[in-house]
Amino acid sequence: MNSIPNRGEFLGHPKGLFLLFGTEMWERFGYYGMRAILVLYLVAQVQNGGFGWTNADALSLYGTFTMAVYLTPLIGGWLADNVLGQRKAIIIGGILMAAGHFTMGIPHGLVAGMEEQVFYIGLALLCAGNGLFKPNISTMVGDLYQEGDKRRDGAFTIFYMGINLGGALGPLIAGYVAAQINWQAGFIAAGIGMVISVVMQLLLSQKYLGDIGVVPAAKLSQQQSNSNTKEPLTSQEKDRIRVIFTMSVFSIIFWMGFEQAGGLMNLFAADYTDRMLMGFEIPASWFQSLNSIFIIIFAPLVAMIWLKLDKREPNSPVKFAIALVFLALGFLTMMMALITEGSDAGNLQISMMWLVLFYLFHTLGELCLSPIGLSMVSKLAPLRLASLLMGLWFLCTAVANKIAGFVGSFIGEGQEAMNNAMSIFIGLGATALLSALAMYLLSNKLVDWMHGAEGTTDEPHTQEHYLEKELEISGERQ
Structure with missing residues (x-):
């Protein structure tokens, strides 16, 4: 101890x-x-x-x-x-x-x-x-x-x-x-x-x-393990592992889009955004702060919404689908920016407000998804496989980051960048929407495979508890 x-x-x-x-x-x-x-x-x-x-x-x-x-x-x-x-x-x-x-x-x-x-x-x-x-x-x-x-x-x-x-x-x-x-x-x-x-x-x-x-x-836990006998997985444990695997794979879609923030969207802020405000040019890097600022502002509000919904609160897979919809809305925002302000493509400078909306939608998506990851693994994983399955969640996040860089690299240079950006936004938005639909259709089956782990805990049903869950961004921040 x-x-x-x-x-x-x-x-x-x-x-x-x-x-x-x-x-x-x-x-x-x-x-x-x-x-x-x-x-x-x-x-x-x-x-x-x-x-x-x-x-x-x-x-x-x-x-x-x-x-x-x-x-x-x-x-x-x-x-x-x-x-x-x-x-x-x-x-x-x-x-x-x-x-x-x-x-x-x-x-x-x-x-x-x-x-x-x-x-x-x-x-x-x-x-x-x-x-x-x-x-x-x-x-x-x-x-x-x-x-x-x-x-x-x-x-x-x-x-x-x-x-x-x-x-x-x-x-x-x-x-x-x-x-x-x-x-x-x-x-x-x-x-x-x-x-x-x-x-x-x-x-x-x-x-x-x-x-x-x-x-x-x-060393601290060594005295607690007195047996090296490995019992075979039960059918219930196998079902729960299927849930972890399915949602981990789907998480790649979300983080692939979300992690455009530090790469593609950073370049977009620098090259194609009007960053002048009252005579001061806002550094492109400042937009990277919006996600954290929005989390501090909106996490209590999201926590309050889940509390007010009470028994109507969506289950984890449906929250995951909602997160993917918010991801798609972020890319739809950028598509609207290019359509409405892109008539002079040779000298495109969109309003900063489009980027603010983009980061807002993606943060709301993160607040719907982030409490799911580690909480899901801790609730569903067999104790002897908990670390391995936690590693799977992080592995999928790592893969998503690499894919995000690969997808963003198609932006290209100069004049072609605008056409390529529109294609990337359409592709990522469509992928997010299709994935949201698939997750929603799978939600009931996934809840069945959880065998009662979803919504049957003794966790306190309070705003403080929900706020703690919404701030649990350790799946991508920690």
Whole structure:
């Protein structure tokens, strides 16, 4: 058992929660700040401090990088559970990520002739550090509370707010620094956020967390496993695994469209959007903050809607279908933007409001889908296969990110980009609608295969509980 230090409370919760809140907030600040300027940096002309890559090459690399972001935690989680412990994994991971940000921030003049090699080293450090950091910090939140403590749901609500606060601030600050100084300064700004995260853990974790996360989880649970006998799967367990597999595969469609945000839509904001507001040109990277801002605003409203619906609340597969419809509406918005404002295709500059609507619809979709993923696996997976099936969910998310980069790479260059963008928006929107229809038609069968796991839990039917679920974006943020 972990000993929980008594260091007083803040807002009714252990102070250690707010240490984890700050640690995660600053890490997300660094990651999303870097991500917001990554593609823009790659396609910027050499004389403007970038690499001058084509849109296709930049988006292809972006897809590979974001795929790795979801694959490396499978290794990092195992290392933390079996070798390092969560605390040590978080600190090592944070140091590696800070090194990655600062490596990417090295001025080109200092590494003349080796700019791209240094850049790849920075990305590799980020991927390795992310693998150690990403899967471990949220599990420590629950360890702050004794079994049965009713404050735990509220703790995760606070924690996930920290994630989205970091996700909102990172693109705003790193993007502004990059626009006002240079790209390397933007990466350094992201790295400073990561350094703050690591320093907080190094200086305060022992005081406020005690020995939570110090001992690897495998050692703590070793005494609980007295039998190595493996029982065959029951027919009920096989059905539930079918549900997990089906919805994991369908999740590829959603994340494939949703993850156009940091790639294709980032380029669209930079090249084809009128970003002037009262004489100030809004940096293209700032639009990457909209998702996190909308989550903070609309998560309580969505939670309230589910609460008001009570027994009429849609089941998980139907919520999944609704999420895909919102995804399609986002792309329909962009199609309308091109149709209504694209008469002069040679000099197309659409209104910013179209992009705001695009991100709003996609965020509403995320709030319908995100609580499903990890919750579904935890409810349906046989205990002995829980980690494997959780890995399947993350694997599908990784595949979706790679496909997103591949699809976005068809945007092309210059004049042809508008025709290609319309084709991409139509294709992604149609795919989302067809997938929504298929999921809706399958919903009753999937609920049957859940064998009572859907809607028969003892979870509290309160707004606080629903809010915690809506903020549980750990399937794609954690």
